[in-house]
Amino acid sequence: MKGQQIQKRLPLPYGSLIDRNTEVSFSFERKSYQGFAGDSIASALAANQQWLLSRSFKYHRPRGALTMAGQDANTMVQLPSNPNALADRELISDNLAIMAQNYSGSLNNDRGAVMGLFSRFLPVGFYYKAFFKPRGMWEKWAPIIRKKAGLGVINQQLEPQYYDKQYRFFDVVVVGAGPAGMQAALSAAVEGCEVLLVDENPILGGSLNYARFDAEGIRGQQLREKLIQKIEANSNITSMTDAVCNAWFADNWLPIIRGKRLYKVRAKQTILCTGALEQQAVFRNNDLPGVMMSSAAQRLIHLYGIRPGNAAVIVTGNNDGYANALDLLDAGVDVKAIVDLREQPKPDAIVFAAAARGIPVKTGYAVYEAQKSRNHLSAVEIRKVVSQGICADRGEVIPCDLLCMAVGYTPTYQLVCQAGGQLSYDDNSAMFTLINCPDAMQVAGSVNSHWNLDACLAEASRAAIIATNALGLTSTAIPEEIAKEPVSPNHPWPIFAHPSGKEFVDYDEDLTIADIINATRDGYEHIQLVKRYSTCGMGPSQGRHSALAAARLVAAATNRTVAQTGVTTARPPFAPEHLGHSAGRSFYPARRSNMHYRHLEAGAQMLQAGAWYRPAFYGAADGTVDNSETCINNEVNNVRNNVGLVDVSTLGGIEVRGPDAGEFLNRFYTFGFVKQPVGKARYALLTNEAGVVIDDGVACRFSDEHYYVTATTGGVDRVYQNMLKWNAQWRLDIDIANVTSAYCGVNIAGPKAREVLAKLCTDVDLSPSAFPYMGVREGTVAGIPARLIRVGFVGELGYEIHVPQHCGEALWDALMDAGQEQGIKPFGIEAQRILRLEKGHIIIGQDTDAMSNPMEVQMGWAVSRKKPFFVGGRTLTELENKPQLRSLVGFVVNDLNAPIPKESHLILDGEQMTGRVTSCNYSPTLQKPIGLAYVTPENTPAGSTFIIKSSGGVRVTAEVVKLPFYDPDTLRQEL
């Protein structure tokens, strides 16, 4: 088998990318093939004479390799893992199952090809014209069009792959490792720069790997070996092959993709040696398999050892076509003719060599039409060029199975333009050129319209000098700009319309000469409008091979120059990238308290509150969820009757210290704090400048100059930032420190809480008189230094105990152990929500919204009217002078058979929405549903009723009751 494979290849040294010792089996369209390691899918198939790779987007035309460089959409195939893989970029691997895309029936006999017969009825802009009238037709067309749209199929069963990212830092990044790139890297590196040399191909060398620079065909290889030897010997150069620099972002931030990793590269200087993309000639059937860029044929020969055809014609507008012919001859291809668009080629050694080897040359001729047989090129008709784009009436047909196109180039301009450079057009050279590159970016080589190897090398050295001078490493005099060659490789008009059309300007979108011209005739004369109307350049290859021809056609059709016409904007990314590259690894800094595993061991069902994991409720100890409602109700009952323990470590904690601490809190929160006694806590309600309630907590005064302020789990970062912001203005003598993570906290609550705590806390007098409700103390609990706060969020005797974070688990263990006798049980935030609701406490963010002011939520009592200023104070004064539009009230549902309302259920007056529910739960204590809701002022008196539109649209009657629902005299929390 291996012998057979080797026979399909040209002898060494052809095939620099393949390993002839390693055979690889794969399948295409369910047929087995063999190739070699290093083969791309397209090259391996080509070696097996399978040239047809895909079907085109609109007309389902047969398509084959065009560039062999991963720069066109013709080679898109379906892989098991992903659609639209570029067959000339993707390597074969053992047992890889590859399918073609976008056909109906079989790849060889695609029923969809019938669309080509209707092409005259599918003019440019057809979609816009055809599917929107009469009214309502779009709904009928949409499913059909959507079914036809797209090429490959996403594998929705695929397991997520591992992608990641890595930062890299270099003095100079050289993009493109062709002759200019390698020379630029070397010139910069010898001056001491750390250089990254990046190239999308598997090996360094760029065009030196396949192009012919002299008649003998030896200079490229010699130069490559010399440069690579120097690069490998220079430790300042990092070479990265198989890597695509996919964009340029501000400050030389370069995303480079290799494999499944996105490198986020920072470069101080960038030198772009991205080369040039060969362009197609535009003539009838220029898209047939067998018609390819001359560079594609050379790549097949030199990189993969594949003879690209048996009988070839070269259509050219430059001398590269002659070099191509020599390469084909050397590879054993019968070169039938060089069809030169020019009347007279520029004489040089290569042209003479071609003549010496007897290759027929037809000067002043063009390929007028390609002909096909069995989905492949079978012949070309060539005709004499009589004027720009016009051929003689008759020509001659040359049988061939390979047509190489060598009519010009465009610079690979995308990164330059993303960096702010501009693409200009030089009418003399018929070529796009780059101008106005930013300071920290240089361009060198063919991307800057240099075609002579010596000029490329000289310009690369010059670019490196500019870069190293800018870095301060050298102060070398910058050489004169390298003069451009007088003769351009670009033919000004390799475009030949045919009465029957099918001369493709944009292969991706099946756009022909007529489509581009008709777009201008429909009034879309600006190149950007032509793009959007015709979709030219919007396909996967992003105009790489259509921009130049389209610009020329639009210019001619609108009587402007190409320079005036311009090109469309080149936006990132340069090449398609997987979503995984952007996503990379997931970094979501989840937060856990020190007691986290105790919750899990107790069977907690955890939920995420922001980044924090919190126990929602505790199920069965083995982790299985019993009945959540039963679990939660049991937890509630245990707190009401015995004692419960809840982890409140996620609550925010902020230290405010210094001589002005009281004054600061006075200004920051709505209440008064200056006269707050030491050893007491005070409720702290926070409003913003608009008087909207944005957070709450308690401020604990441990000394004259020391307050410890709690904040909500989700709000603490904002509170802290606001504190810093305001004190940047007030400049009070304080220090503010967010110590949320430094403390673990628990709330031990229930009538037996003191009993349990007393077992562990002997240095604080816990008696009600010595440590009353809203008192704060410092002491030890189980030998752990602790801050104790008597608060009653759940409406029972309770203590918040805050200890150093690393002691959280030890505290939990000690309390659970000590409370066994009292029947202590942990409770989660679901039970806590019910407990606080029974007590009528609001939760900021749940019972408030972006408009809630303290009066609306019945917290006017927490607003001091005596102090001169606090944030939001002026607005609240204004609001108090205006009628209140809504009020948060407590309600009960007395019908126990009614569905329990949920948060955000609407309150209706007839069909008019007048409010909404913010909290509602079944109260195990009151044994009925209770809740909070915003209602209109007339509905606020106790005993009023209103209608809630509950689940399923059921109207539920609710009765307003005075808050709190439970223990209205607060006897229990003040035990």
Added chain:
Amino acid sequence: MSSIMPTEVPRRSQLSRRHIELGAEFERSGYLLLVKDYGSQTEATQAQILGLVDLSTLPRTGFKGAGAPDWAATQALNLPQQPNTCTVQTDGSLVAKLSHQELLILSDLNGKSASIERLNNTPVDPQTYSLPRADSHCWLAITGSQAAEMFSKICAVDLRSHKFANGEIAQTSVAKANSIVIRNDQGSTHCFYILTDVSSAEFLWDCLLDAMVEYDGRPVGVAALRALV
């Protein structure tokens, strides 16, 4: 299973469960409990290549405020001159200057540095405020020749040895977690301390292990870290 378990002391690393899963052998000195090793004979060598150490239970403290620089100058400390640099003290502790008005003090690797306890018990001057650094942050160490390379996968600061000198500090994001990264080489081995919000300790530990796989990095005990000096 280790003969000493974290539950024997009140101060327990947030990463205790991870250590136990990895077969850690703990060492205890008073209330201080650390991972001595994970049972491998090659941890000292591993630390020279790429090792991850949890030092979270070691003492540390911090001070900030307008008065902090002057107060610290009276505390017999060898203070760094520039923000974002650190100095190693004679007792093995390390003083990191996080800004003109903020200091972080880390103990030596045995937790024996006298300066931490002394500073915590010394009355501070006006406008000088202590910070609970021992509990607000976890403290990890990344050691070895591959450390900077590994960091480049999760941190946007260039930590390579010729760009980030010994004694330098970066206050930055590591795997999206706000972190203080301090380069404090142990002998000739590169060593970076990372101090991150303690509640994210497990997240960061997992991220680091994931990033280390490529370089054959592994957790090592504090014994391996001490052996580098």
